[in-house]
Amino acid sequence: xxxxxxxxxxxxxxxxxxxxxxxxxxxxxxxxxxxxxxxxxxxxxxxxxxxxxxxxxxxxxxxxxxxxxxxxxxxxxxxxxxxxxxxxxxxxxxxxxxxxxxxxxxxxxxxxxxxxxxxxxxxxxxxxxxxxxxxxxxxxxxxxxxxxxxxxxxxxxxxxxxxxxxxxxxxxxxxxxxxxxxxxxxxxxxxxxxxxxxxxxxxxxxxxxxxxx
Amino acid sequence: xxxxxxxxxxxxxxxxxxxxxxxxxxxxxxxxxxxxxxxxxxxxxxxxxxxxxxxxxxxxxxxxxxxxxxxxxxxxxxxxxxxxxxxxxxxxxxxxxxxxxxxxxxxxxxxxxxxxxxxxxxxxxxxxxxxxxxxxxxxxxxxxxxxxxxxxxxxxxxxxxxxxxxxxxxxxxxxxxxxxxxxxxxxxxxxxxxxxxxxxxxxxxxxxxxxxx
Numbered sequence: 001x002x003x004x005x006x007x008x009x010x011x012x013x014x015x016x017x018x019x020x021x022x023x024x025x026x027x028x029x030x031x032x033x034x035x036x037x038x039x040x041x042x043x044x045x046x047x048x049x050x051x052x053x054x055x056x057x058x059x060x061x062x063x064x065x066x067x068x069x070x071x072x073x074x075x076x077x078x079x080x081x082x083x084x085x086x087x088x089x090x091x092x093x094x095x096x097x098x099x100x101x102x103x104x105x106x107x108x109x110x111x112x113x114x115x116x117x118x119x120x121x122x123x124x125x126x127x128x129x130x131x132x133x134x135x136x137x138x139x140x141x142x143x144x145x146x147x148x149x150x151x152x153x154x155x156x157x158x159x160x161x162x163x164x165x166x167x168x169x170x171x172x173x174x175x176x177x178x179x180x181x182x183x184x185x186x187x188x189x190x191x192x193x194x195x196x197x198x199x200x201x202x203x204x205x206x207x208x209x210x211x212x213x
Numbered sequence: 214x215x216x217x218x219x220x221x222x223x224x225x226x227x228x229x230x231x232x233x234x235x236x237x238x239x240x241x242x243x244x245x246x247x248x249x250x251x252x253x254x255x256x257x258x259x260x261x262x263x264x265x266x267x268x269x270x271x272x273x274x275x276x277x278x279x280x281x282x283x284x285x286x287x288x289x290x291x292x293x294x295x296x297x298x299x300x301x302x303x304x305x306x307x308x309x310x311x312x313x314x315x316x317x318x319x320x321x322x323x324x325x326x327x328x329x330x331x332x333x334x335x336x337x338x339x340x341x342x343x344x345x346x347x348x349x350x351x352x353x354x355x356x357x358x359x360x361x362x363x364x365x366x367x368x369x370x371x372x373x374x375x376x377x378x379x380x381x382x383x384x385x386x387x388x389x390x391x392x393x394x395x396x397x398x399x400x401x402x403x404x405x406x407x408x409x410x411x412x413x414x415x416x417x418x419x420x421x422x423x424x425x426x
Contacts, residue, residue: 050390083390083394113410118413119413120414127406130406133406136402140395142395145395145400148379148403149403156407160412164412164416165419168420173292174262177296178259181299183358186270186349186350186358189342190343191365192342192401192404193340193342193343194343194362194366195369197343198372199373199397200339201370201373202373203393206377206378206381
């Protein structure tokens with residue numbers, strides 16, 4: 001495919017692809033010299049998406065991204081080690097997209113809420129946060145993560161009911177409000193930290209044995 | 214108790230308590246005039262902790278905190294409505310504390326990791342994040358949230374294993390790294406958003422019926 005087609009397939013703007021090419025984060029197309037326009041293949045699509053994820057979602061520097069690609073291509077580090085390099089400094093991505101992705105995401109959240117009989121309205125900040133995350137998932141081409149939504153929702157429902165019942169059992173109304181506020185925030189941090197540890201353990205089990213250099 | 218004792222019991226510095234008193238976020242002690250030193254009771258402890266949580270963890274303004282306390286005291290809003298007022302704009306709290314709380318938290322994380330046979334070391338960013346959250350929990354006097362740690366860990370282990378197995382099944386190594394990175398971040402956002410929706414639903418079920426004005 002041409003550079004324009006590569007851009008269309010991945011959704012990455014042409015100037016951004018050209019920047020990645022200049023920095024050597026993406027191998028040149030074939031032929032890489034002469035008058036014929038360069039052609040790009042499936043490997044370019046995969047590499048381009050990975051580079052975008054590292055720079056725009058993972059917050060990695062160009063040098064850090066280079067190091068990851070070098071180890072990935074050389075096969076001199078296990079996948080577990082490589083995952084440790086990319087997931088250390090993750091920052092939440094910014095949302096992007098026109099009107100249609102937002103409407104689709106909004107309807108997806110509405111179906112989830114209706115299906116679970118949750119008493120949550122579209123004005124809720126959490127509703128908008130979920131819709132935003134769905135838009136980002138699709139924008140990054142990670143639609144398969146959304147197949148996990150029902151499982152996450154089922155688990156969250158059980159955990160949240162236990163959390164709030166424990167807080168509601170407090171004697172004083174001041175303490176109930178304080179607990180709900182603090183547990184919402186700190187519970188989120190606890191869960192994020194524990195999930196990252198569990199992912200690190202899962203990565204060690206799945207990947208640590210392969211090709212460590 | 215005296216102002217100094219109130220400060221010692223809650224861990225809130227005296228100048229901070231005096232600021233809350235000046236802003237009317239804490240009722241004056243008894244007697245509230247005359248030469249005798251003011252005395253504070255259990256209600257002051259509860260109110261002081263709630264005010265600290267709203268301002269320092271919830272990121273509420275003094276006016277917003279005033280409104281919450283007014284509704285709480287008047288009983289003219291349901292607890293569900295009040296929880297909606299305080300948990301809308303939560304931001305992660307800053308850590309605080311000397312050496313001992315950190316050592317205790319570090320040992321607690323170590324026990325968790327050993328108990329679950331997780332292949333995660335103390336150099337991991339997630340380990341430090343979990344230890345930090347434990348320190349903040351204790352600093353805010355919310356030790357009871359930590360009774361939930363084992364349940365969170367068990368659930369996180371199951372969810373993370375499924376997440377990573379799905380990502381690992383991808384054909385290309387580039388896609389595996391991209392997926393692990395993006396799923397770590399977006400999965401965290403998805404879970405946070407869904408948990409907040411589930412908490413909002415639980416709050417509606419537990420509290421929406423009481424005393425709505």
